[in-house]
Amino acid sequence: MSMNEEQFIKRDRMRFAKNTLSSGLALLAILFNVFYFVSIYKSDVGSYYYSIVIGASILYNLIFMLLVFLSSEGVKGYNVSYAYVLLAVGVLQIVRIFLLPVSAHAAVVTVNQQETIVMQTAQFIRVVVYLVASAVCCLVAGVVGIRKSRVLSAHMASLEQKVA
Amino acid sequence: MATLSLQHLDKIYDNKVQAVYDFNLDVKDGELIVLVGPSGCGKSTTLRMVAGLEDISAGHLLLDGKDITQTPAKDRDMAMVFQNYALYGHMTIYENMAFSLTLRKENPNVIHKKVLAAAEILGLTEQLNKKPAQLSGGQRQRVAMGRSIVRNPKVFLFDEPLSNLDAKLRGATRREILLLHKRLNATMLYVTHDQTEALTLADRIVCMSMGHVQQVGTPLELYDTPANLFVASFIGLPPMNFFHVTVQEDALVNETVRVPLTAQERQMLKAYAGKEIVLGVRPEDIVAGGEIMVKVFSNENLGMNTLVHGHLSGSAKAEDKITCKLRGWCDYSAGDMVPVTFVRKHFFDKDTTNAIRGEA
Numbered sequence: 001m002s003m004n005e006e007q008f009i010k011r012d013r014m015r016f017a018k019n020t021l022s023s024g025l026a027l028l029a030i031l032f033n034v035f036y037f038v039s040i041y042k043s044d045v046g047s048y049y050y051s052i053v054i055g056a057s058i059l060y061n062l063i064f065m066l067l068v069f070l071s072s073e074g075v076k077g078y079n080v081s082y083a084y085v086l087l088a089v090g091v092l093q094i095v096r097i098f099l100l101p102v103s104a105h106a107a108v109v110t111v112n113q114q115e116t117i118v119m120q121t122a123q124f125i126r127v128v129v130y131l132v133a134s135a136v137c138c139l140v141a142g143v144v145g146i147r148k149s150r151v152l153s154a155h156m157a158s159l160e161q162k163v164a
Numbered sequence: 165m166a167t168l169s170l171q172h173l174d175k176i177y178d179n180k181v182q183a184v185y186d187f188n189l190d191v192k193d194g195e196l197i198v199l200v201g202p203s204g205c206g207k208s209t210t211l212r213m214v215a216g217l218e219d220i221s222a223g224h225l226l227l228d229g230k231d232i233t234q235t236p237a238k239d240r241d242m243a244m245v246f247q248n249y250a251l252y253g254h255m256t257i258y259e260n261m262a263f264s265l266t267l268r269k270e271n272p273n274v275i276h277k278k279v280l281a282a283a284e285i286l287g288l289t290e291q292l293n294k295k296p297a298q299l300s301g302g303q304r305q306r307v308a309m310g311r312s313i314v315r316n317p318k319v320f321l322f323d324e325p326l327s328n329l330d331a332k333l334r335g336a337t338r339r340e341i342l343l344l345h346k347r348l349n350a351t352m353l354y355v356t357h358d359q360t361e362a363l364t365l366a367d368r369i370v371c372m373s374m375g376h377v378q379q380v381g382t383p384l385e386l387y388d389t390p391a392n393l394f395v396a397s398f399i400g401l402p403p404m405n406f407f408h409v410t411v412q413e414d415a416l417v418n419e420t421v422r423v424p425l426t427a428q429e430r431q432m433l434k435a436y437a438g439k440e441i442v443l444g445v446r447p448e449d450i451v452a453g454g455e456i457m458v459k460v461f462s463n464e465n466l467g468m469n470t471l472v473h474g475h476l477s478g479s480a481k482a483e484d485k486i487t488c489k490l491r492g493w494c495d496y497s498a499g500d501m502v503p504v505t506f507v508r509k510h511f512f513d514k515d516t517t518n519a520i521r522g523e524a
Contacts, residue, residue: 009273016258016276016292 011155014148018076022145026072026086029137030065033093036130037061039123040100048109048118057100064089068138075145078152083145090138093131101127166228166318166351167193168214173223175209175375183209185375187223191319194349200362201372201398207355208323210372214353215244215321227318243312244321247328249304251296251311257283258292261310275314282313285347286340302333309344322354326361338364359399363387371395393517396444396510402471402487404444408514411436416443420479421456423506432520433511441520444510447471447489454505458486460496470494472502 037058041049067089074082104119119127168191175184184206191197199207212218214225216237225233232240251260258279265275283289286306296304305325312320325341326334342365345352356362362369363383371378371386371394379391390396396404409416409423411433416423423443425433433441448469459478464471469489476484478501488504496502511520 006273009276013272013276016256016279 011151014078014152014155019078019145019148020076022075022083022086022141022148023072025137025141025144026068026075029086029090029093029134029141030068030072032130032134032137033061033064033068036127036134039130040104040119040127048104048107053100053103060096064092072141075141075149078145078149080146080149083142083149086138086142086145090135090142093135093138097128097131101131167191168319168351168353169224169226169229170210170214171224171226173210173213173225174221175206175213175218176221183375184213187377189370189377189380191351191353194351195367196345196352196354196365197368197370198354198356198362198366199370199372200356200359201378203357204374205372206375207357207370207372211244211321211323211353211355214319215242216240217244241317242319242321243315243317244323245305245308245312245325247324249296249308249328251304251307253296256293256295257288257299257307257310260296260307261292261314264311264315278314278316279310282310285313285344286310300333301329302337305329305337306340309341313344313348318351320350320352322352324356325354326356326358334361341365359401363399369399371398373398389519389521390444390510391519393442393444393512396512396519400446402447402489404446404510405486406512407443407445407476408440408483409443410440411438413437416441420477420481420484423456423509429509429511436511436513436520440514442512442514442517444512445486445506446508446510447487449506449508450486450488450490450504451507452490452494452502452504454503456504456506458488458502458504460500460502461498463494463496463498465493465495467493470496472496474502 041054067085071082071085071089075086101119101124105117105121105124107118108115109118110116168189170187170189170191173184173187174182176182187206187210189197199210201207209218213220216232216235220233223233224231227240227242252263255263261279261282262275265278266272279292280289283292286309288303288306288310291299291303291307296307299307305328308325322341326337329337338361341354344350345365354361354365363386366383368380369383369386370380373394379386379395381389381391386395386399390399393406397406407418407421409418409421414430415425457477458472458474459476460472460474462473464473469491470493472488472490472494474486474488475481476486488502490504512518513520
């Protein structure tokens, strides 16, 4: 098999093989996000988390999971629109680091007449790692999705040209 | 491709039931052998022994001269197509066809080429992205065949692959299998209980009954010169008519009929003079006109032919029932007496049930 032929077959395989890499990465992003939101809330810091920001955060988590799950199915079938959605939510995951985790890490509350930091450094690092990992998965899934979709589109166009 | 040799194969189950007795067969390279027989005759068991899905109780199985009796199924280099397709419902057709090669960790590019080539042969190229549930029965069976083709096995094994299809699809898929065999020139073992499949597909047919091989031969040999009563009754549609008759000097007679013999037939039956034998006559070997009378009780017009069911000489006995396949459109009514002639006869020994060949 020549190099050209191998390249051609590799592209042609995409007609029948799903983009499992992007799809898998998207699902992994959901998993890291789950680790994030089960790690962030603590009950021993008074009423710090009882605010509209936390409500919005919970709502966003639900929307994130729904969007990324739908996108994982979309990119599996080389739908480029879903790849862009993954890029967008990947960027948002980075932005989220500077919202709740950073503010909770900087906040101090008084519990039982003792001042305590809402989010200790160890917890802060842990949730940041989860968000970064989730973001990276989304971004890579999006980039791979866009690249593969373009390759497949070009290949399909060349096949159609051949037939014509 | 390959030669296959089945030598004295026996299959005895743990409960001591013997399903196959002393099965002997040499399959030539590129030959399509059909194992045919009624349900429970041991044909599928034989195929499963060849595939390695059943242990061989006694005897030897040779593939290209190499003894593979104890070789595990996965190492036999044979592909089997099942009656129920055995496709993975959650995979696409492409993935189903590629599955066995993916398991073997073959190069994905090579797998791709093989799958596309097989799909092209079977006319499945447009269906590769679909799931099995989206295909018709015939297409699913083609996928099952495709899955075998991509493996490029030494021997193809088919276990009643058309049984789940309706009559029209069965005919079409049968023709496809025949074309496939011609195209691949592959060694194939095919099991069916449908004699039409056997007669149309086979290079040679193995007719089985109760675990015993009754006759091995070309379709024409089995049809024209059946070895015994079982083969004669099993091959041919409608089945052969049988009558117990006594051999007299110039005719076969019983209480209801007298069938004249030709000089050649008299010579053939010389050793049976005065003895009772079984006379076999195929419905299509009966023509209108002659001295044998048939009292009609039903008439089936098939267009080119008419199936006339009746009794010999108006007898009401069950053993005198006869079916005639007469040329053309006949409009007989129940009770009509139709004169017929037996243009070709088969003779069987009453005790051994073997065909009487004699010296013609």
